[in-house]
Structure formats: structure tokens, C-alpha cells
Amino acid sequence: MAALVYTVTAIAGIAAGVVGIGGVFGATFTVHIARIVPLGGLELAMDPLAGLFLALVGLTTAATSLYAIGYAGAARGAYAYLAFVTALGLVPLAANAMTFLLAWEIMSLASWVLVLDRRDDADVQRAAWVYAVMTHAGLACLLAGMLLLAAHTGSLRFADWRAAAPALAPAIRNAVWVLLALGFASKAGVVPLHVWLPLAHPAAPSHVSALMSGAMIKLGIYGLLRVGLEWAGPGPTWWGGTLLMLGVVSALVGILSALVDTDLKRLLAFSSIENVGVILIGVGSALLFVRAGTEALAAIALVAALYHTVNHAAFKALLFLGAGAVAHATGTRNMDAHGGLIKRLPWTAACFLVGAVSISALPPFNGFVSEWLTFQALLQSVRVAEPGVSLLFAIGTAGLALTAGLTAACFVKAFGITFLALPRSDAAAHAHEATATMRWAMAGLAAACVALGLGATVVVPAVTRVAASMLGAAVAPLHGTTLTFSVGADFASLSPLLIAAALGAGLVAPRVFLVVAGSPRRARLGETWGCGRILQTARMQYTAGAFADPFKRVFRFFYRPVKRREVVAHPDSRFFVRRIEYANPARALFEEWLYHPVLRGLVGITHRVQALQSGNAAAYLGYILAALLILLVVR
């Protein structure tokens, strides 16, 4: 039964992808069915932005569903998955507030059920609890913001909001933007609202993690774009500035947290926070450029953000599926128990490597093109003559550069520790390759990573259509030929195909040279040099913790590392040590410094307020009397 559901969702996903791509190229339709949904009925509408996100959701779903057919972890929860992907597809199409919020809530609830997969596990329960609280706090913000907007425009339809937005009072628009941005940012996993993400993603089965990270959090970005550019209209500078700075903070916090994590799926979850940060840098820049009246530059920033959104869906879904195959094969997500898997899971290793190189923004893969575009958008800020805004862009550029470097380090670790060297545990030594459908799903996403990288000259004009539809038709598309596309008239240009050709030539040329030069083709295989040591075991290898240690030292101010050392000596002499325990745990600083104080405060207030509920009937009568008196006096 589960296999049937997954087959259906895979086919529906491809269909949604085709429809979505049609939407990007200008196909529009509307669906209106009254009475299914209260307050305006079910209302769907297609426009280029909706099309892009529908295609993203659909194609990611197709891959994860194919994976799920052969994935033992997907045997349960097929119906929740069905509800989840349906809601994912409806969210970008929704054309009124009621449809949107219902789809949004079904999406959240279904994914919550899927996160609660192993419900006997206390960690999973906690993850699901945090996820439920965060997502509903976000929903409350969305609801408040949308109702506020509806009250001031007199309509629940998005088209009416768009038309009425320029005429609204600035205070209302600011309030709406803050509420909706909070709601969408909590879904997108923007720091400091990201705490649910590193808990929920590892807890869910891998095909769901891939979909949550690849598609669901992107809908938060979708919402931010809608509210920032359409529903609440172009806003003041601080909207874009806030998003840009949140993007920088998210990117850095995300990647620094990923760097020191040893749980493969949690590492990927932190990396999703980082990538959302990179996307937000693009979105924030777009809003700032719109404010500055330079729509052409805004288009570049928006194209960068949208392109990175699509790319992240491809490579992060791929990485999560690969991590799922590894976790299933070895029975653990702890990288320090992996190692040597490239020999045992060659398909998974190859696909994971493609994903890791893509996310590290190395040419000729897709991450490179979108990060390059983001950089170009930031560097174009020299054309905006406002010192304060320029400073924001400079911070954005520096933050993005640091993030890019740390990402590469992080994924050298993720791939190297997991797949290379010797197995660190029996489970890793006896790991088995993923099933056929899992391999095909990963191979498909890997192919998408390559295609989105090499085919940038085709993808960029398509994404530019979406950006143009958001910013008004006045925006000229980024121009390009089949080989090269350029940013601005004379600012910069990129040719992914030529870069790929140069890299390929760089790989082949030395070998050709050696053959031509008549080099003897002798190779001697020897064991790893271990300083003459006789016994070498897998425990002597580099570990994930050791790899991250230099970063822990350099970024000490961020990690605030703590060391716990416990020495148990013999009762007769402290010189005879029986046991030494050493721990160097990673700290969850946002929980410690932000959430716990707030929660403690809330609990404290609740305890105070509880005193009112004394159970004494006389006191209750007194409250009624007091309320009556106050009402009489106030009137």
C-alpha cells in the first residue's frame, strides 16, 4: 500500500513539476471552488513565482517518493506523507488567505506526524514538541498578520492585497510585514527561530528530511518574497536591511554549527540554515535595491536568491537521501562510527560527493552559479549611493565569503570522515549499498545538480522571467548567449560550460603529457605512513571532532567550548588513576541564552498568575464584583 502511495506521489510530483515550469514560462490558470473551504472557498492561481516553487516542490517530491519506494524507513507514515506533499503543492498556488493558511497548517501537521516516526524515542518526542511549538507560534504570527491585512484591505484574496498595498498606511504595512516575516522566518529556519530545525530534520525519516529541507523551508522564503514585494508592497530600507543581516547571521551560525557536529543529518540540517541565510542575503539585497529604485539590480539579487533556492532543493535533498542511505546501512548517524563507506556504498558515495561539491559552491556544479550570482548582486551595490546601505552590503559580502569557505571545510569533513579511510565500526565494515530505487533517486538529483550548473545559460533567463514578474515588466532579463550569461551591461559574465571544459582539460592534460613524455607508468601501492608504527587501527584515524577542532579554537568566541574532565583515582592513592572521562560537548547557545530565559520567565509569570485561581468561591465572586466596578467606572 505504501509503495502505491509513493508511486502516485512520484508521478504527481513530475506532473506538478511540468505544470510549474509551464507557470514559470507564463502559463496561468485559476481554480475557484466555493464551499470546500470557508471564507472565500478554495482558490488557486498560477503565476511565475508560484510556478517556480510548484516545480521545486514537485520535482523534489518525485525524487524523494522514488527513494521512499525502496527505503525501509518509509514503510510507515505513507498517508501523512501524501497529505504533506499535497499541502506542499497547494501552498504556492493558494490565492486567498484561508486556502493558504489551511494548506500551511496541513503541511505543518503532516510533517509533525512524520517527524514523530520513532515515537518511543525521548529525543524524537522532544524534537516533535519543539517543532510543534515553533511552527504554531509561526502560524499565530501569520494568522495575526493576514487578519490585520484583511481588516485593512477588506479582502482575503491575495490579488486584492497586491492592488491595495501601495495605499496602506506605513504603520499597518510595517506591522503586517513584521508579523508575516516572523511567521515565514520561523518556517524557513532563520536564526534565531531555527532551533526546531536541527532537532526535527534528523528525527524524521530521510526521505521526509529531504523534503522538509529541500522544499518545506523554501516555502518560508516564498512567503517572505510575497510579503516583502507584493502583499505589503515595497517597504522601507530597514526591511531589506534586516533580512540581509539575518541572512548573514543565519549563514554564519548555521555553517559554524554544522562544522562541529558529528551527527550527519544534524550537520545537514545546520547547513540548511546556512543556505537559507545565503538565500536571504539575496532576498534582502533585492528589497534594498527596490527601495533604492534600481530594479535592474534587484532583478539580479532576486534571480540569485531564486536560483539558490532551486539549487539548494536539489543538492540538499540529494545529501539527505545519501545520509539516509548511510544511516540505514550502518544503523547510526554518528560520523565517527562511519568511514570507508566509499568501498561499500559506491553509488551513494558518488552521489553524495556530487552533492557535497555542489553545496561547497565549486564549479562546474550548480551551487557555484547561484553563489556567484549572489556575490555579483552584492558587489553591484557600488551603484547605490547610500553610505549606510553600502555598509550593509559590505557586511553581506564579507559574511558570504566567510560562509563559502567554511562550507567547503564542512563538506570536506562530511564526505571525508563518512566515506573515506577505514571503517570505524563493525556496522560500517558490513554496510550494504542502497536499494535500486534509492540509487536512482539519488542519481536523478545528482544529475539535476550537474544540469543546473552546466545549463545555467538556460536556467538564468527562466528565473529572470520570475523576477521580472515580481518587479514589474520593466526589468530587462539578464542577457546571455548559449555559452555565456552576463550580469549588468558590462559588470561580469560567467560561462559554466567553458569553466567545465577548462576543468576537464586540466584533469586530462597531465595524463596526456605523461604519456607523451614517455613516463614509466609504474605505481607502487604501500600502506599509509604511520611513522613506522607496527599496528595501525581505524581508531587512529582523523575523526569528525578532530577535524573540527581547529575551527573550534579559532571561533572560540562563538562556540564558547566547555570541557568536562573527570578523574577517578584509586582510594589509596591519587597517583593510581582508575578512569578518566573527558567530554567536549557542543553547546546550544541559542537555547541557553535566548529560549531558556524566555521560557523560565514565562513559567514564572504563569506561577504568579496561578495564584488568582485559588479555588475559593468567595474570591471568584470578588473578581466578578471588581470587574463589574471597573466596567462601571470606566464607562
Added chain:
Amino acid sequence: MIRQLRLALRTGIVTEAVAPDENLEVLGGRLGEAARRLFGRSLHIRQVDAGSCNGCELEISGLTGPHYDLERFGLHFVASPRHADCLLVTGPVTRNMAEALRRTWEATPDPKLVIAAGDCARDGGLFAGSYAVVGGVEAVLPVDAIIPGCPPSPRALLAGLLAAIGRRAADGAR
């Protein structure tokens, strides 16, 4: 601190002047040239202590001092056999070091030289016949040159290196 500086200034230089050694320059220059002819670049030496009393090491470290300063001739001591062209082995090769020495040799890329420096490395020296030593580097590895002496002086070490390279170059020419 100031007291120290004042003391140093007042005392001045008290080390004895060393007469410049023309032979050393010639020897070193020929050695560097020979290495460049054989390997196409400078000579990288990995020193392996196979149970030495450290007398030889003392003389070898003299080579890197300001007087001999062998780096100016294009000779370098390196930290891993993976980077080395030449193994400079000292000591009588204790049983515990025999396997490690063999592995070091395997880890060194071809073409490579093995030079046994000191009387112990030649044949076990003072320790020959002991239950704890294998007895000379030749018992474990093919040796290209032997530098006798207990310990050999830095100049003798340079001369031995030159002889080893020269012999290898002659072998290659044949």
C-alpha cells in the same frame, strides 16, 4: 630584562672565530651539484635513528648549524620519508626498530639512497652480537654507502653523502 641586555652588551662576543674552510665549500658544492644531477633537484634526507646512542645525531645536527649549514648546498632534512630521497640511518638497528626501519624504507619513494652512518650502523659496532640488535643496517636494508666513525664528523658525513651519490650516478650511467 634590562639587566640581561646590559650584561650581554658589556660581555660582547666571546666565541672563538672559526677559520673559513675552503675544502668544506668545495665538498659541499660538489655534493649539491651531484645531487642535482642525480635527482634533478635538491637532496632531501630523512634521518632514522635505529637505536643510536645519539652521538651520531649530535654530529648530524652539527651539519645544520651555522658553520656547515648544509641547506645552502641544497640538502635538507625532512620530517617524513614520503618527502625524502635519502635515508641516513644511525645506530646498530635494535630488534624493536628493525621493522620500523623496513617500513620507513618502503615508504620512501624511488629512486632512493640508504646511507649507514657511524660504526654501529656499519656492523653493530660496540653492540655487535648483542641479543637486542640485528647488527648493522645491511642486515635489514640494501645499503648504498657506509660512513664509518664513532661518531663520524660532519665533514665525514658530507664526504660520505658525496660518495654515495657519486656511486649511484655511476651506476645510473652504466
